[in-house]
Amino acid sequence: MPKMGRSTRKIRILVAKPGLDGHDRGVLVLARAFRDAGMEVIYIGLLPSPEEVAQMAVDEDVDVVALSLLNGAHMTAFPKVKKRLDALGGKRIAVVGGGIIPDEDKPKLMKLGITGLFGPGSSLQEIVEHVRGRVERERRRD
Amino acid sequence: MLREGRDSYWKEKAASVIEKRAEPGTLYDAKALEDARKGAKQWEEKVLGPWMKTGGGAGAERQTASGIPLKPMYTPADVKDADYAAEGFPGVFPYIRGVYPDMYRGRTWTMRMFSGYGAPEDTNARLKLLLGHGETGLSVAFDMPTLYGYDCDHERAHGEVGRCGVNVSSLRDMEVIFAGIPLDKVSTSMTINAPATVLTCMYAGVARKQKVPVAGLRGTVQADMLKEYIAQKEWVYPPEAHLRLVRDLMLYCTREMPLWNYISISGYHIREAGSSAVQELAFTLADGFGYVELGKEAGLKVGEFAPRLSFFFNSTMDFFEEIAKFRAARRIWATVLKEKYGVTDKRSLLMRFHTQTSGASLTWQQPLNNIVRTAIEGLAAVLGGTQSLHTNSYDEAWALPTEQAVQVALRTQQVIAEETGVPNVIDPLGGSYYVEWLTEQMEEEAYKYFERIEAAGGLLKAVKSGYLQREIAENSYRLSRRVEEGEDNIVGVNKYAVQEKEPIDTLKIDFKAQRSQVERLEKVKRERDRAKVGRALGSLRRAFESEDVNSIYPMMESVMSYATLGEIVSVGREVWGTYKEPQIL
Numbered sequence: 001m002p003k004m005g006r007s008t009r010k011i012r013i014l015v016a017k018p019g020l021d022g023h024d025r026g027v028l029v030l031a032r033a034f035r036d037a038g039m040e041v042i043y044i045g046l047l048p049s050p051e052e053v054a055q056m057a058v059d060e061d062v063d064v065v066a067l068s069l070l071n072g073a074h075m076t077a078f079p080k081v082k083k084r085l086d087a088l089g090g091k092r093i094a095v096v097g098g099g100i101i102p103d104e105d106k107p108k109l110m111k112l113g114i115t116g117l118f119g120p121g122s123s124l125q126e127i128v129e130h131v132r133g134r135v136e137r138e139r140r141r142d
Numbered sequence: 143m144l145r146e147g148r149d150s151y152w153k154e155k156a157a158s159v160i161e162k163r164a165e166p167g168t169l170y171d172a173k174a175l176e177d178a179r180k181g182a183k184q185w186e187e188k189v190l191g192p193w194m195k196t197g198g199g200a201g202a203e204r205q206t207a208s209g210i211p212l213k214p215m216y217t218p219a220d221v222k223d224a225d226y227a228a229e230g231f232p233g234v235f236p237y238i239r240g241v242y243p244d245m246y247r248g249r250t251w252t253m254r255m256f257s258g259y260g261a262p263e264d265t266n267a268r269l270k271l272l273l274g275h276g277e278t279g280l281s282v283a284f285d286m287p288t289l290y291g292y293d294c295d296h297e298r299a300h301g302e303v304g305r306c307g308v309n310v311s312s313l314r315d316m317e318v319i320f321a322g323i324p325l326d327k328v329s330t331s332m333t334i335n336a337p338a339t340v341l342t343c344m345y346a347g348v349a350r351k352q353k354v355p356v357a358g359l360r361g362t363v364q365a366d367m368l369k370e371y372i373a374q375k376e377w378v379y380p381p382e383a384h385l386r387l388v389r390d391l392m393l394y395c396t397r398e399m400p401l402w403n404y405i406s407i408s409g410y411h412i413r414e415a416g417s418s419a420v421q422e423l424a425f426t427l428a429d430g431f432g433y434v435e436l437g438k439e440a441g442l443k444v445g446e447f448a449p450r451l452s453f454f455f456n457s458t459m460d461f462f463e464e465i466a467k468f469r470a471a472r473r474i475w476a477t478v479l480k481e482k483y484g485v486t487d488k489r490s491l492l493m494r495f496h497t498q499t500s501g502a503s504l505t506w507q508q509p510l511n512n513i514v515r516t517a518i519e520g521l522a523a524v525l526g527g528t529q530s531l532h533t534n535s536y537d538e539a540w541a542l543p544t545e546q547a548v549q550v551a552l553r554t555q556q557v558i559a560e561e562t563g564v565p566n567v568i569d570p571l572g573g574s575y576y577v578e579w580l581t582e583q584m585e586e587e588a589y590k591y592f593e594r595i596e597a598a599g600g601l602l603k604a605v606k607s608g609y610l611q612r613e614i615a616e617n618s619y620r621l622s623r624r625v626e627e628g629e630d631n632i633v634g635v636n637k638y639a640v641q642e643k644e645p646i647d648t649l650k651i652d653f654k655a656q657r658s659q660v661e662r663l664e665k666v667k668r669e670r671d672r673a674k675v676g677r678a679l680g681s682l683r684r685a686f687e688s689e690d691v692n693s694i695y696p697m698m699e700s701v702m703s704y705a706t707l708g709e710i711v712s713v714g715r716e717v718w719g720t721y722k723e724p725q726i727l
Contacts, residue, residue: 020286020302022375024726025416025502028615029622031727043727046375047290049298071286072541072651076301100506100540102648120506120539121635124626 007139011039012062013131018050018081021071026098026120030066033124034131050077054084057093063135067097067114075105082112092141094134098122143592144432146600151482156589163582167225170218178218190214207460207621208418210583216575224578229473232568236476238469238581239569240527241492246565252530253555254331254496258283258308259542261655262318265308269323271545275552279530280361281331282319283307284341289376291337291711294659304655306542307333311663312706316344317351326354330361331406331496336378338365338404339387339694340710343701346399350702362403362452362496365391368429369408371605373415373614375723378711381605383718387693388433389440392447394694405433406454406496413456414502416618419467422456423584424591425610427474431592432601434483444483448490457523458500459515465571466580468526471495473581474588497523498532504539508634509646512536517554524558525571531555541648608724615726663706670704678703679713686717 015031017024024046035041042060044053057065065085067078074097082095096116097109106117116130143149166175204212213220229236233243242248255272258265269280284307287299293311294303303309310316320330325348334341342363346356367384370377377384388405395404409426417425430451437447455471457464475493479485499519504512513536520533533551535543543551559565571577598604605611624630631637678700685693700710 020290020292020298022370024375025414025618028726029416029619032615032619033622035727041727045723045725071302072305073286073301102541103643121632123636124622 006061006063011064011132011135012042012060013039013064013066014042014044014053014057014060014062015066015068016044016048016053016056016081017046017068018048018053018077019069019071019073020047021069021073022046023070026070027068030068030098030124030127033128034066037128037132039131050080051084053081054088054090057085058088058090062093063138064094064096064131066116066131067095067099069097069099072100074099074101075108078109078114079112082114092138094131094138096131096134098127143428143595144435144601146603148596149482152589152592152596155478156586156593159582159586159589162223165223167223168228169224169226170222175219175222182215182217182219185215206419206463206580207458208420208463208587210420210463210580210587216579218575220575220579221582223582230572235480235488235491236473237492238473239572241472241494241529245527245568246524246559247568250559250565251524251528251555252279252329253277253552253559254279254281254530254532255548255552256281256283256331256333256498256532257548258319259285259306259649260304260308260651261658262308262310262315263658264304264655265319266321266323268545268548269319272548272552273323273328275549276556277552279329279331280323281532282333284332284334285309287311288707289334289336291340291378291707293663293706293708294656295663296708300656301653303653303659305651309655309659310341310344310707311659312666312704313344313347313701314662314666314704315659316341316348320345320348320352324354325349325352326358328360332361332363335364335367335370335374336376336384337707337711338363339391339697340701340707342391342395342399342402342404343694343698346698347701356399358401359399360401362406363391364406364408364454366405366408366429366454368432368601368605369411369426371721371723372412372425372429372610373417374408374411377721379714379718380721381602383714385436385602386689387714389436390692390694392433392437392442393440393692395450396442396447400450403450403452405450406452407433408454410454410456410498412614413458413500415614416502416621417614418617419458419460419463420584420587421591421613421617423467423471423474424588424595425614426453426455427471427478427588428592428595428601430475431478431482434479438483444479444485445487445490448479448485448487449492452529453493453495455495455497455523455528456500457497457519457526457528458503459519461518461522462577462580463584464519464522465526466577466584468495468497468523468528469569469572469577469581470584470588472527474585494529496530496532497526497528499523499534501534501538504534504536505632505634506539507639507642509536509539511634512539513550513554516551517558520555521558521562521564524555524564525569527569537646537648540646542651544647544649546647606724608726611724611726666704666706674703675700675705675709679705679709682710683713683717686714
């Protein structure tokens with residue numbers, strides 16, 4: 001039953017900053033942009049650990065986790081979220097990310113299935129489209 | 143302002159700014175004003191109108207970045223209430239033209255470049271480099287674990303040590319940061335808030351080791367906890383606990399470190415979080431009034447501590463609005479301290495402020511363009527009468543800055559100081575019809591916000607309910623939408639964009655700092671007198687548990703015994719718990 005609902009329902013997205021990073025301007029803008037694009041947005045506030053983010057994503061049965069970090073810790077925190085998600089049975093939850101991510105870090109994150117990796121000044125529309133695309137691909141796979 | 147309880151003062155002030163504007167002042171006589179008004183009307187009808195019909199572009203609606211609607215041109219009729227005798231001089235109340243009689247003719251602003259990364263050794267080298275380049279004041283940035291009060295070996299610190307600033311886990315790290323820098327010869331600003339009391343103790347600890355009298359230390363800790371909840375969001379405890387620590391620091395410094403600026407009331411982060419210039423002005427000053435009330439509650443006289451309060455503003459791209467903001471801020475501070483808080487001591491009325499150019503205005507795209515942005519923003523700060531200035535480096539949308547980028551940034555303000563001639567005349571934009579009009583607009587909008595904060599139950603309640611945070615988030619979304627829709631343009635981002643590739647060398651921070659910091663911390667813990675640490679932390683806990691004891695004294699003993707930052711902050715976590723922010727979305 002939940003599975004059927006999942007393929008047609010509104011996109012449920014968890015936006016999170018998995019680390020010691022209070023720079024929430026971007027994440028709050030994105031949360032509003034996802035909401036205005038018709039998604040159900042869950043924002044868990046500041047300072048969750050990567051493990052808590054993954055747990056919340058599974059508990060809330062979301063389609064996507066959108067991660068943002070501007071403190072340079074993305075190479076530690078993003079993979080931790082993904083790893084924990086997989087361990088909790090959340091493999092089908094798409095993980096997208098953004099922040100200040102140098103080009104050289106991108107292939108490593110992409111290889112883990114963390115996509116988007118939007119930098120400052122990215123268009124909101126482009127980010128929304130990317131999230132939709134990821135969810136559609138995951139849903140087709142079901 | 144801080145606590146609940148309405149005060150009609152704010153409402154009356156907003157009304158009086160509006161009322162005053164309707165009255166002619168002393169600068170123009172009735173006929174001159176009438177001529178100006180008629181002239182402007184005629185110009186619009188006979189000159190501008192026909193010009194527009196030929197395809198001129200002045201007709202489109204324009205507004206400031208805060209959304210204040212703008213006319214195509216300003217005349218004396220827009221500043222008819224100008225009263226030159228009452229407001230016209232620098233170093234004289236209400237200081238709209240500057241806090242000192244000579245401003246930059248006497249001494250240019252302090253060039254203070256915020257820096258810090260990696261291990262303490264890295265930051266020590268960077269500080270010495272800046273001193274060698276002619277910088278006149280130090281400014282230290284800390285990494286996220288330090289800002290949140292975790293030691294480098296804490297699980298939450300993993301991957302974050304030294305990445306956004308320097309890591310400090312114990313007094314030993316501070317000794318390394320300031321090795322070879324005599325603390326009686328420099329002034330140091332430390333951007334630290336939640337653990338500001340601990341870092342102040344550590345700085346004083348380094349001074350003691352250098353045999354420099356603590357009473358003579360000059361510098362600043364930010365310690366502005368109100369803006370942490372509003373914007374920067376680096377807190378540990380609930381607001382009441384942090385305000386109590388700020389109170390202890392005020393009392394301690396008033397007695398022991400009289401030259402130490404123990405609160406830097408910061409609009410910078412409020413602006414970076416997405417507020418407008420008006421919101422930055424209003425929320426920052428409201429915080430300032432909150433601290434004045436906190437000091438009074440602690441039994442201090444405003445004149446005893448207000449001279450140690452300093453401010454920290456943002457300077458971003460709407461050039462004239464920024465300048466108007468700085469001018470309005472000085473006038474509001476002096477006016478309210480005099481009228482509402484009954485201050486007579488002149489030093490307490492002076493709003494001295496540091497300015498940093500806007501990090502959020504820097505673009506990741508075409509980063510060399512950021513040099514131009516920083517120059518314009520730095521110029522606005524100088525025209526606004528700042529006391530010190532940090533100019534951002536062009537590569538900071540990418541990473542912490544390289545040495546080369548920092549040097550260009552410092553040179554940018556040196557060019558403003560040495561080559562432009564701008565410092566030669568005090569408040570050179572004073573008297574500009576537009577700037578004077580906009581200064582009054584900013585002032586009026588700020589008073590309206592003070593009244594709204596009072597209506598929301600006072601500052602503390604407005605912070606805890608998330609009212610101020612939501613106001614900022616709404617504005618930030620409005621700004622993002624405007625860029626998205628092309629109503630606002632950012633060069634290289636939504637206009638004149640090119641295919642980007644990584645065009646500049648950036649500073650790479652490896653994990654070396656994490657390893658070396660953990661090793662040093664382990665060594666400190668091995669070598670210290672454990673019994674002494676235990677006793678010091680025990681008396682710190684008793685001080686935290688009792689509302690009336692000043693906790694800075696046992697904190698100093700804890701620091702001197704090499705109790706770590708994490709250990710000291712944890713005592714507070716056990717006594718007061720942690721904080722969960724209100725829902726902002």
